[in-house]
Amino acid sequence: MTAYEELLSKYKELKLFSTAGGILYWDMQTYMPPGAVMLRSEQLGVLTKIAHRMLVDPEIGKLLDLAEKDKDALDEVGRRNIHLYRKGYDEQTKLPEKLVGEIAKQSAIADEAWKKAKDSNDWKSFEPELQKSVDLAIERAEILKEVKGTSTVYDTLIDDYEPKMSADEISRVFSELRDGLVPLAEKYSEMSTKVDTSFLGKEIPIDIQRKIAVDVATTVGYDTTSETAGGRIDEVEHPFTVGYYDDVRITVKYHVDNFASALFAILHEAGHGLYEQNLNQEWKYQPLGEAASAGIHESESRFLENMIGRSPEFWKFYFPRLNELTGNAFSGIQMETVTKAANLVKPSKIRIEADEVTYSLHIIIRFEIERDLFSGKIEVSELPQVWNQKYEEYLGVKIETDTEGVLQDTHWGSGLYGYFPSYALGNIYDGMWFEQMNKDMPNWVGNLAKGEIIPAIDWHKKNIHVRSNLHDPGDLAKLVTGKSLTAKPFLEYLKAKYSKIFG
Amino acid sequence: MTAYEELLSKYKELKLFSTAGGILYWDMQTYMPPGAVMLRSEQLGVLTKIAHRMLVDPEIGKLLDLAEKDKDALDEVGRRNIHLYRKGYDEQTKLPEKLVGEIAKQSAIADEAWKKAKDSNDWKSFEPELQKSVDLAIERAEILKEVKGTSTVYDTLIDDYEPKMSADEISRVFSELRDGLVPLAEKYSEMSTKVDTSFLGKEIPIDIQRKIAVDVATTVGYDTTSETAGGRIDEVEHPFTVGYYDDVRITVKYHVDNFASALFAILHEAGHGLYEQNLNQEWKYQPLGEAASAGIHESESRFLENMIGRSPEFWKFYFPRLNELTGNAFSGIQMETVTKAANLVKPSKIRIEADEVTYSLHIIIRFEIERDLFSGKIEVSELPQVWNQKYEEYLGVKIETDTEGVLQDTHWGSGLYGYFPSYALGNIYDGMWFEQMNKDMPNWVGNLAKGEIIPAIDWHKKNIHVRSNLHDPGDLAKLVTGKSLTAKPFLEYLKAKYSKIFG
Incomplete structure (x- = not known):
C-alpha cells in the first residue's frame, strides 16, 4: 500500500x-x-x-x-x-487537549445558562457565561488561524462551516442582499395582510399528515418505501437530518392544526437528505465524500423548501393531490389563495418563524453582530441593545424582551460562532443555482406544474451533489454558474415570484 | 489511580x-x-x-x-x-489473529451454505463447509484449553457459554432429564389430542396484540411506558433482546391468527430483559456487571414464559384481562380449555415449535451429537443418520427430510458449538429456582391468580439478577438453592403441573 x-x-x-x-x-x-x-x-x-x-x-x-x-x-x-x-x-x-476540554465543558455550562436565561428573560445571568464561551472561541481561533490560513478570528470561525469564505466577502453580499430585501419586505408584508389564510389552520389528523409526508418526500425523489430505500421519516421535537450515503434519515414534527409546517419541513429536510444520498459514490469513505459546506447544504434544503415548495407551479400540481390525500379537506379553495398563503411576508421577531423574504434579514443581523463582536467593535454586554436596534432598523419590529430577542437562538450558548451566515448564504447560492437552471433548462419551473420535479433534483445532483467536497463552496458556485458570489439572482428570483403572485 | x-x-x-x-x-x-x-x-x-x-x-x-x-x-x-x-x-x-479471521470467514461461508442446503434439502452441499467449521472450532479450542483450564475440546466450547460446566456433568443431568421427560411426553401428548384449541387461531388484529404486549410486559414489571422506562418493544422477523442496564430492548413478531405466539414471546424476551435491567447497579461498566451465563439467562426467560406464563394461576388472572383487551373475543371459553391449550404436549420435528415437555428432548439430542462429534465418536458425515435415529428414539417422530431434521437450526452453520445445552440447562435451573421459591414464598404460585407477579420477579432479582456475574453458573445455583445441579425439581414441577391440568 x-x-x-x-x-x-x-x-x-x-x-x-x-x-x-x-x-x-x-x-x-x-x-x-x-x-x-x-x-x-x-x-x-x-x-x-x-x-x-x-x-x-x-x-x-x-x-x-x-x-x-x-x-x-x-x-x-x-x-x-x-x-x-x-x-x-x-x-x-x-489544539491543546486542555483547551478542547474547556470548550466542551463551557459549552455545556453556557447552554444550560442560556436555557434558564431564556425561560426567565434574564440576559444578565447568561452574559458572563457567554463571555467565557466567546473568550475560549477566540483562544481556539487564534491557534487555528495558522492552519486555516485565515487572517482574523471571525474568518477563522466562519471557515469551520464555510471554508475560505471571509467576513469581508459576506459583508459585501449581505449588504447587497439587505438593500434588496428591506423594500421587498415592506411592500409584500403590506399586501400579505389581505390574504385569507384560514385554511392553513384546518385540523388534519397526524395519520394523514404522515401519509402526506411520505408522498411529498417520494415526489421529490427521497425514497423511504422501496426495497432499496436509503431513507426514513421519523418524528422528533426539533427536526434534523442525519446519515451518510446509503442511510440518510430525515425527521419532522407534526402539528394537527398546521399541516403546512410539516410539509415544508419535510421538503427542507429531504433537500438535506438528497444531498447526502447523492454524494459521489466513488468517493465514499474518503475525505471529499462529504458536503462542500454548511451554506451549500442549506442551499439544497432551501431550494426544495422554498424554490420548489413555495412555487405557484408546485402548488398547481400538488394541491389537488393534497386535497385528495386529506379526503377533500381543501375543496373549494382558490389556487391564488393557496400560493399567496405559501408566500406570506410578515416581519417578525423570531427567526425560525420567518418567511422567505425576511428570513435573511434575521441572519444578516446575527452576522453583523458576530462580526463586530469578534473584531472588538462591540462588547458582549452590548448585544441586547445592538440586537434590538437592528431589528427595528432592518425589520421594523420592536423587541420587548430579550427572550424574544437576543436569547431566542441556541447557537451562541452552544458555542457555535460563525455558523449563522450559512443560512443566508444558502439563499444566495440558491439564487445563483436558480438563474443557471433557467439557462440550462428553460422550462423547468413551468414543468413543476406537471409534477416533473425530478429533473430539477437531477440538475442539483449533477452540478452540486456529486461534486461533493471536491471544491470549496465559493469555487463550486463559480464553477456551476460562472459567477462570483452575488445576491442579485436571489433578489431577482424573489422579485419575479412575488410580483407574479401578488401582482 | x-x-x-x-x-x-x-x-x-x-x-x-x-x-x-x-x-x-x-x-x-x-x-x-x-x-x-x-x-x-x-x-x-x-x-x-x-x-x-x-x-x-x-x-x-x-x-x-x-x-x-x-x-x-x-x-x-x-x-x-x-x-x-x-x-x-x-x-x-x-488466539492468533489469522485463526480468528479464518473462523469469521468460514462462519460466513458455512452459514450461506447452510441456508442454501436447508432450502434445497441438500445436506451433502453443506457437509464439507460444516467439516471445515468444526475443524477450525477444534483448532481454536485446543488453544483455549490452557486459558480456560478445560480438559477436552467440547468442554472448552461449552465454557464459552456456560463457564466451568462440563460435558460429563451435562450428560449426567440430561440423562436424568431425558428419563423423566420421555414418559411424560408419551402420556400427555396422548391427552393433548383431545383439547379443543380452536380459540388459539382466532384472528386478533395486530394493533390489539400490540396493546396486549405492552400490558403483559408491564404486568411482569418490564417498563416501556413510564417517564423513566428503560425498555421498548419493537417488531422483527426473529425476536431477540439487546441492551445494557438502562436501555434494554425486547422484540417480537405478531401473527394475526396466533396471538399466543406473541404473548409468550413477550414474556420470554421480558425475562431476558429484566435480567439485564436488574444487574447490580454498583457493578455497571465492570466485568462482573453481566449475566452469569447463557443458561442462567435462558432460565430467566423460560421462567417468565413457562413457569409464570403457562401456569393455570397466571391465566386465571390474565385471561379475563386478555378478553377485555380484545373486546371480548374470548367470551365463553372455559378456563380449563385455556390452561390445557397453553400446555399442550406434541412431539414434533422442529425445536422452535416444541412445547415445555418435549423442548428439552430436542436439546438433549443436539447436545449428545455435539459431544460425540467433538470427542471423535461420530463423524460430520454421520450427523443426518444419528439425528434421525435419536428423533425416533426420544421423540417418536420420523424425520423425512434433512431440511426438517439436521438442517433446521442456524447454530452449527454459524459456528456456534456448545451453545445448545444452555437452552435445557435453563429449564433445569428453573426447576431449582421453582423449588426454592416454594420454600421461600409458599404462596407465590397461588398469588399469581391475584395478579401478584412482581414478588416472583423480585425473588429472581434478589437471588439471581443482582448477583450478576459474581459467580459461575453452577456456583450460583448452589448458592441460591443449596444443591448441586439436578434435573429432579424441573421434572417434579412438570409432573405436578401436568397432573393438575390434565388430571
Missing part, C-alpha cells in the same frame, strides 16, 4: 465509526427509552473520544508527510483528499 | 463501546432503511475490530499483572473482576 492508500484505509475506519455515532444520535432523538439518557451521553462521549484518538494518531501525520511528497503523482481527487485530510489532522492536533 | 482502577476505567470505555454496537444491531433489525445493509455491516465490522483492539491492548496485560500482585488487597468483587478480565484478555490474546 502507498501512504495515500493507507491514509484512505484509515479514513474509511474513521468514517464508518463516526457515521455509527450518527445513528446513535438519531436513536436518542427518536426511539431511545427515556431512562437511557445518561448511558447514551456516556456512549456518545466515548465514541467522540475514540474518533478523536483515531484522527490525531501520529501515524496519520507521518503518512500525510509521505503522501504530500508524492502529491504530484496524484490526480485532482487525490490532491483534494490530501488537502482535506491534512486540514482536519492539523486542526485537531494543533 | 491503582492498576485496578485503571483497568476498570478502560473496561468502562470498552463496555460503552460494545453496548453502542448493540444499538446498531437493534437498529439494523428494526428501523434501518433496507438500502443500508452493506454500510451497516461495514460499520459493525469496524466497531468489532476496534473493540478487539481495545481489549488486546498490551497495556491491559501489564495492568492485569500489577493488579494480580495486589489481589489480596481486593474484596470478592475486585477479585472476580480481575478473574473475568484476565480470562477475557487471555482468550483474546492467545
Whole structure:
C-alpha cells in the first residue's frame, strides 16, 4: 500500500465509526427509552473520544508527510483528499487537549445558562457565561488561524462551516442582499395582510399528515418505501437530518392544526437528505465524500423548501393531490389563495418563524453582530441593545424582551460562532443555482406544474451533489454558474415570484 | 489511580463501546432503511475490530499483572473482576489473529451454505463447509484449553457459554432429564389430542396484540411506558433482546391468527430483559456487571414464559384481562380449555415449535451429537443418520427430510458449538429456582391468580439478577438453592403441573 492508500484505509475506519455515532444520535432523538439518557451521553462521549484518538494518531501525520511528497503523482481527487485530510489532522492536533476540554465543558455550562436565561428573560445571568464561551472561541481561533490560513478570528470561525469564505466577502453580499430585501419586505408584508389564510389552520389528523409526508418526500425523489430505500421519516421535537450515503434519515414534527409546517419541513429536510444520498459514490469513505459546506447544504434544503415548495407551479400540481390525500379537506379553495398563503411576508421577531423574504434579514443581523463582536467593535454586554436596534432598523419590529430577542437562538450558548451566515448564504447560492437552471433548462419551473420535479433534483445532483467536497463552496458556485458570489439572482428570483403572485 | 482502577476505567470505555454496537444491531433489525445493509455491516465490522483492539491492548496485560500482585488487597468483587478480565484478555490474546479471521470467514461461508442446503434439502452441499467449521472450532479450542483450564475440546466450547460446566456433568443431568421427560411426553401428548384449541387461531388484529404486549410486559414489571422506562418493544422477523442496564430492548413478531405466539414471546424476551435491567447497579461498566451465563439467562426467560406464563394461576388472572383487551373475543371459553391449550404436549420435528415437555428432548439430542462429534465418536458425515435415529428414539417422530431434521437450526452453520445445552440447562435451573421459591414464598404460585407477579420477579432479582456475574453458573445455583445441579425439581414441577391440568 502507498501512504495515500493507507491514509484512505484509515479514513474509511474513521468514517464508518463516526457515521455509527450518527445513528446513535438519531436513536436518542427518536426511539431511545427515556431512562437511557445518561448511558447514551456516556456512549456518545466515548465514541467522540475514540474518533478523536483515531484522527490525531501520529501515524496519520507521518503518512500525510509521505503522501504530500508524492502529491504530484496524484490526480485532482487525490490532491483534494490530501488537502482535506491534512486540514482536519492539523486542526485537531494543533489544539491543546486542555483547551478542547474547556470548550466542551463551557459549552455545556453556557447552554444550560442560556436555557434558564431564556425561560426567565434574564440576559444578565447568561452574559458572563457567554463571555467565557466567546473568550475560549477566540483562544481556539487564534491557534487555528495558522492552519486555516485565515487572517482574523471571525474568518477563522466562519471557515469551520464555510471554508475560505471571509467576513469581508459576506459583508459585501449581505449588504447587497439587505438593500434588496428591506423594500421587498415592506411592500409584500403590506399586501400579505389581505390574504385569507384560514385554511392553513384546518385540523388534519397526524395519520394523514404522515401519509402526506411520505408522498411529498417520494415526489421529490427521497425514497423511504422501496426495497432499496436509503431513507426514513421519523418524528422528533426539533427536526434534523442525519446519515451518510446509503442511510440518510430525515425527521419532522407534526402539528394537527398546521399541516403546512410539516410539509415544508419535510421538503427542507429531504433537500438535506438528497444531498447526502447523492454524494459521489466513488468517493465514499474518503475525505471529499462529504458536503462542500454548511451554506451549500442549506442551499439544497432551501431550494426544495422554498424554490420548489413555495412555487405557484408546485402548488398547481400538488394541491389537488393534497386535497385528495386529506379526503377533500381543501375543496373549494382558490389556487391564488393557496400560493399567496405559501408566500406570506410578515416581519417578525423570531427567526425560525420567518418567511422567505425576511428570513435573511434575521441572519444578516446575527452576522453583523458576530462580526463586530469578534473584531472588538462591540462588547458582549452590548448585544441586547445592538440586537434590538437592528431589528427595528432592518425589520421594523420592536423587541420587548430579550427572550424574544437576543436569547431566542441556541447557537451562541452552544458555542457555535460563525455558523449563522450559512443560512443566508444558502439563499444566495440558491439564487445563483436558480438563474443557471433557467439557462440550462428553460422550462423547468413551468414543468413543476406537471409534477416533473425530478429533473430539477437531477440538475442539483449533477452540478452540486456529486461534486461533493471536491471544491470549496465559493469555487463550486463559480464553477456551476460562472459567477462570483452575488445576491442579485436571489433578489431577482424573489422579485419575479412575488410580483407574479401578488401582482 | 491503582492498576485496578485503571483497568476498570478502560473496561468502562470498552463496555460503552460494545453496548453502542448493540444499538446498531437493534437498529439494523428494526428501523434501518433496507438500502443500508452493506454500510451497516461495514460499520459493525469496524466497531468489532476496534473493540478487539481495545481489549488486546498490551497495556491491559501489564495492568492485569500489577493488579494480580495486589489481589489480596481486593474484596470478592475486585477479585472476580480481575478473574473475568484476565480470562477475557487471555482468550483474546492467545488466539492468533489469522485463526480468528479464518473462523469469521468460514462462519460466513458455512452459514450461506447452510441456508442454501436447508432450502434445497441438500445436506451433502453443506457437509464439507460444516467439516471445515468444526475443524477450525477444534483448532481454536485446543488453544483455549490452557486459558480456560478445560480438559477436552467440547468442554472448552461449552465454557464459552456456560463457564466451568462440563460435558460429563451435562450428560449426567440430561440423562436424568431425558428419563423423566420421555414418559411424560408419551402420556400427555396422548391427552393433548383431545383439547379443543380452536380459540388459539382466532384472528386478533395486530394493533390489539400490540396493546396486549405492552400490558403483559408491564404486568411482569418490564417498563416501556413510564417517564423513566428503560425498555421498548419493537417488531422483527426473529425476536431477540439487546441492551445494557438502562436501555434494554425486547422484540417480537405478531401473527394475526396466533396471538399466543406473541404473548409468550413477550414474556420470554421480558425475562431476558429484566435480567439485564436488574444487574447490580454498583457493578455497571465492570466485568462482573453481566449475566452469569447463557443458561442462567435462558432460565430467566423460560421462567417468565413457562413457569409464570403457562401456569393455570397466571391465566386465571390474565385471561379475563386478555378478553377485555380484545373486546371480548374470548367470551365463553372455559378456563380449563385455556390452561390445557397453553400446555399442550406434541412431539414434533422442529425445536422452535416444541412445547415445555418435549423442548428439552430436542436439546438433549443436539447436545449428545455435539459431544460425540467433538470427542471423535461420530463423524460430520454421520450427523443426518444419528439425528434421525435419536428423533425416533426420544421423540417418536420420523424425520423425512434433512431440511426438517439436521438442517433446521442456524447454530452449527454459524459456528456456534456448545451453545445448545444452555437452552435445557435453563429449564433445569428453573426447576431449582421453582423449588426454592416454594420454600421461600409458599404462596407465590397461588398469588399469581391475584395478579401478584412482581414478588416472583423480585425473588429472581434478589437471588439471581443482582448477583450478576459474581459467580459461575453452577456456583450460583448452589448458592441460591443449596444443591448441586439436578434435573429432579424441573421434572417434579412438570409432573405436578401436568397432573393438575390434565388430571
